[in-house]
Amino acid sequence: MSKVITPQEEDYSKWYNDIVQEAGMAENSPVRGCMVIKPYGFAIWEKMRDALDARFKATGHQNASFPLLIPKSFLSKEADHVEGFAKECAVVTHYRLKNDPNGKGVIVDPDARLEEELIIRPTSETIIWSTYKNWIQSYRDLPLLINQWANVMRWEMRTRLFLRTAEFHWQEGHTAHATDREAIDETILMLNEYANFMENYMAVPVIKGVKTANERFAGAVDTYCVEALMQDGKALQMGTSHFLGQNFAKAFDVKFLSREGKEEYAWATSWGTSTRMMGGLIMTHSDNEGLVLPPRLAPIQVVIVPIINKNTKDRLSDIAKVVDKIKAEIPNVTVKYDDDDTRTSGFKFAEYELKGVPIRIAIGLRDLENNTCEISRRDTREKTNVSLDGIGQYITDLLEAIQTNLYQRALAHRTALTTKVDTWDEFVDVLNNKSGFIYAHWDGTSQTEEAIKEATKATIRCIPLNNPAEKGVCVFSGKESNQRVLFARAY
Amino acid sequence: MSKVITPQEEDYSKWYNDIVQEAGMAENSPVRGCMVIKPYGFAIWEKMRDALDARFKATGHQNASFPLLIPKSFLSKEADHVEGFAKECAVVTHYRLKNDPNGKGVIVDPDARLEEELIIRPTSETIIWSTYKNWIQSYRDLPLLINQWANVMRWEMRTRLFLRTAEFHWQEGHTAHATDREAIDETILMLNEYANFMENYMAVPVIKGVKTANERFAGAVDTYCVEALMQDGKALQMGTSHFLGQNFAKAFDVKFLSREGKEEYAWATSWGTSTRMMGGLIMTHSDNEGLVLPPRLAPIQVVIVPIINKNTKDRLSDIAKVVDKIKAEIPNVTVKYDDDDTRTSGFKFAEYELKGVPIRIAIGLRDLENNTCEISRRDTREKTNVSLDGIGQYITDLLEAIQTNLYQRALAHRTALTTKVDTWDEFVDVLNNKSGFIYAHWDGTSQTEEAIKEATKATIRCIPLNNPAEKGVCVFSGKESNQRVLFARAY
Structure with missing residues (x-):
């Protein structure tokens, strides 16, 4: 047994940190919440990035680059978006330092205060849709299929290498379409590309589904996701694909002249995967001797x-x-x-x-x-x-x-840790003593969803796509239900 | 003739902006000084990046990722570095916004002030060498050959797309070595890799040289550079490679145990090229019909x-x-x-x-x-x-x-616009009426260099490598000189 890795069964969380550090994947930096991705870890990320990028290009997308900084006022333009995103983020208020007149070092120059504060992007819908306004005039400018590989920042209080860091690397696709149907198709297309990549390259089986209103991306009409189950029975959201409706087009006034000569708002999607996948890769395959990597x-x-x-x-x-x-x-x-x-x-x-x-x-x-x-x-x-x-x-x-x-082993593990439950006692018992994915009936209300989360820390990971209809009663409220949804405690 | 492009001979600067925008390369963003790189421009940058990256890997380098933000105090640790870099940069002072109690929108939460301000990296020597301290203990950890592709930010007052923007993309190599000789060899190796890439891929002929003390990177012992001549007779610095001596190792206390068992400070290099090269590519080959691209x-x-x-x-x-x-x-x-x-x-x-x-x-x-x-x-x-x-x-x-x-044409143009001058009158006359590169004698003092710059806006671009020794007198001061150096007005 490895001398440097804490065994999984002793402390899974410590095991994870040991793997990340001892295998040369990443480490914490002097800047709170920001990681250093070390050469070996970065080489794996490059392979993931290149494989995804090739698929984006094969499906007609082009890369571009939008600014790191976003004017504060942009965040407030889409009402839901600001509630979900604007709060915990890094704020640039000044643009100059000067020598400290009272001693050594440098201080912020009070004369160099920005008129409007700038936010380090937590995600780029606002800055990108403000740009799209100039790019989209006619249906002939659509679809606009753009992706960006970028670093983003969310001021997380509790961070873990790869899984939750203040700065992280990701790709964010932002597309504009002439019809809602086409935008929804794009949302699903990219969800499938994600799932194919995760299963065929990462050897991580995933469940495709749609989020409940509670778990939806701030500003989305629908959020689709791919969910994986880690070795310790907790779920990890591996990627999301959002149908944004016309919300951002309306917020940034992006209209186009349709084929029929009518002025309409464009339909939007956005979709993203991040260095978080590295955490999912580790927690799906690795063991007490260290990292286990899929050959691809x-x-x-x-x-x-x-x-x-x-x-x-x-x-x-x-x-x-x-x-x-x-x-x-x-x-x-x-x-x-x-x-x-x-x-x-x-x-x-x-x-x-x-x-x-x-x-x-x-x-x-x-x-x-x-x-x-x-x-x-x-x-x-x-x-x-x-x-x-x-x-x-x-x-x-x-x-x-x-x-x-590796894929089959992970799939078998997930199957073993997936349980259908029909009563609240069973629900709590499985969560506490077996863990994993739970298929249970839910009455469809946010109230019940929150009460379950409050009571057990379990959340609805998704409503799986092509979920079979099945009559039943909600495990929590006893009210009527038409389908089981997927619960788990999650990272 | 293109209807959308201002002719070069009418206004070169406007011609340049027209090309950048009309060919779909880049545009200004709502954030002052930050550009949007559009899909076509980004596709060119990706080709440049991939070609360079392959050469970095072929010469033994690995990619990694270091934090976007740097603690303010880090910048002051290397005395010259802080003078050159710490001043014009974006400063993060807060980590949260909140709803404006007096109305719409969001305001910076005054309770979320950072204890120590963070700077968006203008370059990463400080954060990287603070990390290397933990990576380097023995000569066996050396050489450490790392590169990072990243976005950096310098708060430029006058910006031009690609040539000078607040945020730009670049690669920065940061290597650590056991001996000064090895570090100097690395500095020259990467300079040659840059020159080979520029000549063989970009079809841009470059002159390799070393900067004078005045033009040296803040914190470097020696700064090497590759300089190209644009169509309008102005020079563009295309890339730099710095021998940093032990300056950063001393500032961040990076010592190693040598093969002989002695504790020594590591020797450093750093080297970078950026999206600025895109400007050089455009201003070397393009014409009044638009962009001209080298096939590669x-x-x-x-x-x-x-x-x-x-x-x-x-x-x-x-x-x-x-x-x-x-x-x-x-x-x-x-x-x-x-x-x-x-x-x-x-x-x-x-x-x-x-x-x-x-x-x-x-x-x-x-x-x-x-x-x-x-x-x-x-x-x-x-x-x-x-x-x-x-x-x-x-x-x-x-x-x-x-x-x-394309390469031969650019080389012929450079040759035609390169002049040896021996008197001050000639120097001024060539600058004003012919422009281009000027080889002239210089007395070797910063004082003369600054006086020439003051009088003509021409700077010493570099002292070319393998410069022939030649006795002469400084065009400005009349004092003795041992070699001609390369002058030009520059971007």
Whole structure:
């Protein structure tokens, strides 16, 4: 067992922090709530970003860049938006420092006060729709399909690396459409792109659904989401896609001349995923030895370690030849050969397990004789002796198998931790003693939703898409209900 | 001549703004000094970013992410740095807004004042070196080779799109080394990477040199730079690479145990290029018809326009077949086929010239008969009828030829606008009547440098690397000089 990682069963939260830090993913910075994403963590984020970005482009979106700062008055233009977003955010009030006349250092120059304060964007609907006003005149300017990769800031009081930080990285798509139907289709399209990415790249199974009014994005008509279940039975919202109706178009007066020659307000969507997904990735697959990464997102997919000692150093060149042969057979796989002779192979094994490298290959003297190598897969920690004949295909297949296994394992875990409950006692019992997703009847009122949250800290994660109709009674109020909804305690 | 672009000879500055806006590169935002980078402009920036990023990774660097905000006190830790940087920057003083009790909208909550103000990073040496303190203990932790792609903010009073904006995008490399020699080598290595990128991708010839003490980065021991000459004879600094000595290591107490077991301060470099390069790209190649892009950075490398009219619409499918054939021959070239029938081919020709698409192919009915197409190159605006046999190779070769021609043309322009002068009268005369780069003797003092700047607005752009020694007398002071240095008026 790893010496640096607190076991999950001892303290899941501490285990998470240990993984993030010891695997070189991220750390806290001197600025409260802001993290430093370290090179290894950032390399994983780059792979996630590139995969998503390719899908955005394949579905017709273009990237652009909008200002970091938003005039304070913009936030108040959309009534719901300001209630939900304007409050906890970083406010720029001055634009100059000066030398402290009374001593060392610098002070804020009181003469450099901004006429209107600027807010570091917590999200960009307002600044973007104020821009769209000039970009949209006719139906021919629509649809406008734009995405931005950006840093945003929300002044969170309790922060956790990746899961909830004051500054975080994300992408925010902001589209404008001529009809409500087209905007809703876009909202669902991007929700599906998110789900496909999470399941096929992150190997994280997700449930697609729509949020209740209570949990809706501030300014949205409907908020769709993808929800995943972590190893500890708590839910994590992995991404959201909002149908914004004409709310922002009206707030920023974005009208267009329709094909029929009528002036109309544009229909909007916005959708986002963030570095929070990194937390979801960790809490879906990793174990007490460290990170476990799906091959498609691993910065190093295969690591090769030579097994030699001081007396057999002269055989290193023979091992290097085998390494070249393996590499040549898998040109599209990221391979690291670690022949650093200042570290033991035992140290290296632990290091690459900690970093979640999907496949480790060890090559020793006996392997040279036998034309073999030892292959260890990170997900199951199984070791196998494998012939070098056909090794390329073996590795390619194994990477696929690991990718699939991680998904299947996570899905099985979610299935095991998903419970249908019909009574309030059962609801509380499952939450406290089993945890996980709970499908239960709900009477459809915000009042009941809040009372349940108050009593148990469980929230309605979503009303799943294509939810089957089913008559029943609300677990809390006993009132009539037409469907079960998805409850969980959440991050 | 384009109807939307002011001719260069009429007003170069207005021409520049017209190009930036009309070609869909960028525009001003509602936030003073902050720009919106529009999709077409951002697509060019992405190509620049990806090409640079690949070179950074190929030379052993890794990306990471450091906080947007920097505690005010950090800026004062390196004495020169605070003088150069701490002053004109956005200051965050509060972290919450609240509803205005006296009316509509929101106000800054006076109870949410930060204990220590935070600065939006104007550059990240301080926050990064405060982090490196925990990352560097031993020579084995070195070299530390990290880059960050980020947005930064400097409160500029007079802004111009791309060239000087309050918020801009850039990359900043920050490396730590065990020896001064290694850090200096890194500084030069990255300078060369910049120069290679600018010449081979941007087709912008640059002069590599070192800045005088006056023009040095605040906190650097030596600042190296790459300087380019714009069409109007003014210089543009395209990128800088700094040898920082042990200044930041000392300011943030970053020590390591050397191979010899001695405690030493780490040696540092930092190097950066920004969206400013976009301005340099425009002002090197573009003309009165619009943008001219080097093929390697063009989001669309080839556009194909069908030449039909209402009576020949039925032939569109025949043209589409030819387009497919052409596309199949150039799988690595980005081709757009524009068969939008609501716009005339004349409109399209102007549009793609404005956007700087390197090659335009027109296909009409006669072409279908003759197995030809008409190829127009954007750089020279020459048109040629070309057989479809071997069209793929023709296009590939032509893209290469355009890339080379743009570089050669810019180099010829720079050569024509580079003058050796030996007297003050000549110096002033060339500046006022010819402009461009001037090689002149300088006595090596900051006093003379400032006096020349005061008198003419010309600055020493750099002391070129491998500058030949040459005895002479300073054009301004008449004192002895050992070499000519490079003067120009600059952006």
